[in-house]
Amino acid sequence: MTSPDPTTTRNATIATSEAQVVLETYKKWPISLVEGKGSWVTDADGRRFLDLYGGHCVSILGHAHPRWIRALSEQAGKISFYSAVAHHPARAHAARLLLEEAPTDMSRIFFSNSGAEANECALKMARKHTGREKVVTFEGSFHGRTLGALSATGNTRYHKNVRPLVPGHTYLPFDDLPALDRIDKNTALVLVEPIQSMAGMRTPSLEWFQALRDACDANGALLGFDEVQTGMGRTGTFYASTWTGASPDLITLSKGIASGYPAAATLLSEKIVSSVEIGDQGSTFGGGPLACVMIATTIETLREEGLIERARILQKKFQTMADRFSWIHEVRGRGLLLGLKIDGDARRLVSHLFEKNILAGASDDPSVLRLMPPLVLQDQDLQTLENALNDFTP
Numbered sequence: 347m348t349s350p351d352p353t354t355t356r357n358a359t360i361a362t363s364e365a366q367v368v369l370e371t372y373k374k375w376p377i378s379l380v381e382g383k384g385s386w387v388t389d390a391d392g393r394r395f396l397d398l399y400g401g402h403c404v405s406i407l408g409h410a411h412p413r414w415i416r417a418l419s420e421q422a423g424k425i426s427f428y429s430a431v432a433h434h435p436a437r438a439h440a441a442r443l444l445l446e447e448a449p450t451d452m453s454r455i456f457f458s459n460s461g462a463e464a465n466e467c468a469l470k471m472a473r474k475h476t477g478r479e480k481v482v483t484f485e486g487s488f489h490g491r492t493l494g495a496l497s498a499t500g501n502t503r504y505h506k507n508v509r510p511l512v513p514g515h516t517y518l519p520f521d522d523l524p525a526l527d528r529i530d531k532n533t534a535l536v537l538v539e540p541i542q543s544m545a546g547m548r549t550p551s552l553e554w555f556q557a558l559r560d561a562c563d564a565n566g567a568l569l570g571f572d573e574v575q576t577g578m579g580r581t582g583t584f585y586a587s588t589w590t591g592a593s594p595d596l597i598t599l600s601k602g603i604a605s606g607y608p609a610a611a612t613l614l615s616e617k618i619v620s621s622v623e624i625g626d627q628g629s630t631f632g633g634g635p636l637a638c639v640m641i642a643t644t645i646e647t648l649r650e651e652g653l654i655e656r657a658r659i660l661q662k663k664f665q666t667m668a669d670r671f672s673w674i675h676e677v678r679g680r681g682l683l684l685g686l687k688i689d690g691d692a693r694r695l696v697s698h699l700f701e702k703n704i705l706a707g708a709s710d711d712p713s714v715l716r717l718m719p720p721l722v723l724q725d726q727d728l729q730t731l732e733n734a735l736n737d738f739t740p
């Protein structure tokens with residue numbers, strides 16, 4: 347990616363200023379994004395980008411959705427925050443909407459603020475409910491950066507320099523039927539991403555999901571779905587759990603849950619809820635009025651604008667477009683959580699697209715480019731992508 351000329355651009359001035367005071371832990375794009383509308387964002391120098399990265403898989407309704415802005419400002423003018431020590435009507439409303447869409451007997455929700463926290467809650471609840479310690483996750487998985495969620499993360503790249511990890515974690519090969527024999531009577535929780543996005547949009551077979559459910563049932567282990575990326579309609583159904591056919595006992599959500607307002611949720615089935623007591627979990631900011639209003643607004647907008655169906659339609663359009671390029675071997679994933687498996691280096695393609703004013707993501711698989719655009723993506727945006735791909739030599 348071409349870096350901006352540090353002497354002339356506002357982007358560069360902002361980047362330099364940030365680097366002086368903010369801890370640098372990200373490999374950053376050389377731009378400062380200051381505005382957004384729908385699937386497009388604008389940098390500090392006025393350059394517009396098509397956002398196929400979706401603000402990090404977050405902006406499910408797109409940027410600056412009028413309904414989202416209205417809900418945020420109206421609620422902020424009433425009461426922006428009080429912790430869950432007091433009731434607020436938006437909390438039950440948001441929870442009901444999330445539960446209405448849930449495929450199984452999910453009966454309660456714990457609200458928090460980030461994907462890692464939602465997974466921490468899942469880990470704690472599962473250990474308490476089963477009285478067991480062992481947590482099974484999968485090679486290549488990502489569950490967050492807190493020490494507990496990191497210990498559940500099967501991509502060992504993230505384990506460097508932070509050991510010792512929380513004990514009790516076992517990582518099995520993903521989408522591997524024989525390996526499920528290692529789920530046993532000591533297993534509290536099997537936590538799985540329905541699609542391993544960061545690993546390169548790896549999507550297991552439906553047969554494997556069923557075997558996973560069966561292995562958990564046979565051993566009294568809980569099955570948890572980390573739907574931090576796959577949830578909120580992104581994969582063409584509200585929860586990915588629906589198309590996997592394997593009803594989980596718990597689901598974690600964040601990223602798109604409030605389309606950019608920080609929030610997260612852990613959905614728990616009735617059997618887990620029965621073992622929870624006052625004081626078992628807490629979060630100062632989790633489930634605040636503003637967060638809950640934004641969750642509810644996101645769900646209502648997804649429904650009223652038919653955006654989940656739109657994700658399914660757009661998946662087909664992406665596939666049709668990809669078929670026109672001999673060097674794109676496969677479109678992985680579902681809905682608008684897609685990976686293009688290409689000839690050659692996907693990072694080169696990410697850089698090429700950036701030069702063409704399109705934001706996309708790389709993955710841990712060097713041949714897979716990740717696309718996770720807002721669900722309000724327009725047909726002409728696909729044409730913009732296709733034009734840029736036409737100019738690429740793999």
Ligand SMILES: Cc1ncc(COP(=O)(O)O)c(C=O)c1O
Pocket residue numbers: 459460461462463465488489490491539543572573574575600601
């Ligand atoms: C599948 C999955 N789980 C959990 C997380 C952690 O979410 P957060 O960064 O909000 O803590 C991520 C973040 O990328 C994720 O992709």
